[in-house]
Amino acid sequence: MHITIRKSDVEKMIAHALSVRPEEACGLIAGEDLENGTRVIEEVFLLTNIDHTNEHFSIDPKEQLKVIKEIRKKGLKPLGNWHSHPETPSRPSEEDKRLANDSKATYLILSLMDQEPVLNAFHIETADDERTVRKEELETL
Amino acid sequence: MKITVAGEKKEYAEGLTVSKLIEFENVETPQYVTVSVNEEFVERASFDSFALKEGDEVEFLYFMGGGR
Numbered sequence: 360m361h362i363t364i365r366k367s368d369v370e371k372m373i374a375h376a377l378s379v380r381p382e383e384a385c386g387l388i389a390g391e392d393l394e395n396g397t398r399v400i401e402e403v404f405l406l407t408n409i410d411h412t413n414e415h416f417s418i419d420p421k422e423q424l425k426v427i428k429e430i431r432k433k434g435l436k437p438l439g440n441w442h443s444h445p446e447t448p449s450r451p452s453e454e455d456k457r458l459a460n461d462s463k464a465t466y467l468i469l470s471l472m473d474q475e476p477v478l479n480a481f482h483i484e485t486a487d488d489e490r491t492v493r494k495e496e497l498e499t500l
Numbered sequence: 501m502k503i504t505v506a507g508e509k510k511e512y513a514e515g516l517t518v519s520k521l522i523e524f525e526n527v528e529t530p531q532y533v534t535v536s537v538n539e540e541f542v543e544r545a546s547f548d549s550f551a552l553k554e555g556d557e558v559e560f561l562y563f564m565g566g567g568r
Contacts, residue, residue, distance in 0.1 A: 383568070410565075417565040424536050427559055431507045440564050447568045454567030460532040461562045485529070 362465060362480050363498045364388075364400040373476045375405045376443035376469055381413040385442040387426050388467060389435040398465060401435055408442075415454065416442045439464035445471045449479040456490040459483035465495065501554040518547040518558075527560055534561045 376384035385408045390401035404426050408416040418440070430437050439461070444452075449470035451459065459466060462484035470477040480495040501514050505525060512521070518537070522530050535542045536559045542550050552558065 383566075385564070387564075413568070415565065415567045417563075420534055420541065420561060420563065423561055423564060424539060424541075424559065427561065428539065436507070442566055444568055452567050454565075458563065458565045460529045462528060464562075 360396060360398055360465075360482065361496045361498065362398045362400065363500050364403075364467075364478075366499050368400060368403040369478055369499055371403055371405070372441060372443075372467075372469055372478070373471075376445070376471055376476070379408070380443075380445045380471060382411050383408050383413060383416040383443050383445060384469075385416040385418055385440065387418075387423070387430070387440050388438045388465065389430040389433070390438050391436055392438075398438060400438060400465075402430075402433070403441065404430075413445050439466055441467035441469060443469045443471055447472055449477040451481055451483060451492050456483055456492065459490065460485075467497075501552075503552055503555065504557045506558070506560060512552070514553075516552045518542055518550045518552065521552065521558065522547070522560075525560070529562075532562055534563065535559070536561065 386406045387404040388400050390399045392398050406418050406422050409419045410417045427437055449468045466481045480497040482493045518535050527533055537556050
């Protein structure tokens with residue numbers, strides 16, 4: 360899938376992730392799916408990592424629901440989530456895969472391990488009880 | 501009756517339970533889904549008995565988390 364995201368939204372994620380480092384940062388993404396198959400991320404939401412650690416993130420379901428309602432009110436569609444890896448690469452960890460229960464979601468992972476942050480998008484689905492990961496084409500506009 | 505499911509208006513028969521809605525909507529990995537009705541979470545133990553009514557707004561949410 361081809362996914363687009365605005366540079367300003369990427370910068371927003373990076374700024375937030377750096378501000379909470381060493382903890383992992385997290386949030387939701389919203390936008391629309393175009394008929395040509397492109398997924399357009401229109402807005403990035405910053406949520407609280409209730410685990411407050413550098414090793415794990417969890418989104419509070421109540422905050423998640425509140426933001427989902429905000430997304431609906433704006434006429435957008437919830438598209439997935441994002442989180443940061445302060446010390447590891449931009450790829451789904453085993454725990455990320457284990458907790459990726461929605462195959463329609465896009466999972467953005469922002470790595471801060473190097474000087475230059477790296478953002479990648481992934482599709483994760485379950486087949487025969489195994490999680491398969493596909494790296495998506497992410498274009499920054 | 502008309503209800504809103506994940507932002508879309510849908511028509512369903514009166515008395516529809518949350519369990520049946522999960523089935524009719526082909527909700528993926530239903531064992532992991534959390535359901536809210538009108539911004540209140542429904543206990544999983546009540547899915548079979550919780551009857552939806554006209555105008556209800558339903559959301560299916562998955563726990564979101566991960567690790568390094």
